[in-house]
Amino acid sequence: MASVFKNWIKKFLGLDRFEFERVVVKQEVIDNICSFAKENHPREFIMFLEGKAKDKVLRIRSLAFQEYAANEDSASPKIYFPLNTDIAGSIHSHPGPSNRPSRADRHFFSKNGMFHMIIKEPYEQSDIQAYDKNGQPMSYEIED
Numbered sequence: 711m712a713s714v715f716k717n718w719i720k721k722f723l724g725l726d727r728f729e730f731e732r733v734v735v736k737q738e739v740i741d742n743i744c745s746f747a748k749e750n751h752p753r754e755f756i757m758f759l760e761g762k763a764k765d766k767v768l769r770i771r772s773l774a775f776q777e778y779a780a781n782e783d784s785a786s787p788k789i790y791f792p793l794n795t796d797i798a799g800s801i802h803s804h805p806g807p808s809n810r811p812s813r814a815d816r817h818f819f820s821k822n823g824m825f826h827m828i829i830k831e832p833y834e835q836s837d838i839q840a841y842d843k844n845g846q847p848m849s850y851e852i853e854d
């Protein structure tokens with residue numbers, strides 16, 4: 711009985727859309743990420759990733775709500791997204807040689823979705839690393 715109630719609550723709150731085993735990112739999203747990172751260099755950029763989980767697959771289909779950080783050490787956006795949008799996570803750039811999350815990044819990840827990406831210089835597809843909400847590295851697939 712308890713688990714039925716729990717499942718109902720999860721569905722009611724829409725949390726079931728975050729259950730997934732695989733992540734698939736559109737090639738167009740990857741290309742846009744590389745372009746934005748290059749255009750904004752040496753500034754950092756951050757955007758939210760739009761996507762939905764269905765049949766255990768989280769599909770990232772677009773970028774949302776571009777916002778610039780005030781300085782290169784900060785990944786905190788100034789605009790907060792509307793609750794009814796399908797925000798799955800975030801992407802931000804690191805002007806520099808590391809795409810590992812900082813302490814501030816990990817804190818941000820834990821509060822802003824389930825799938826996050828960091829891109830480092832020189833901002834090519836292979837410079838992107840994905841993380842889960844705990845800051846643990848995650849793999850993903852790319853599709854056209």
Ligand SMILES: [Zn+2]
Nearest residue numbers: 785811812815
């Ligand atoms: Zn960062």
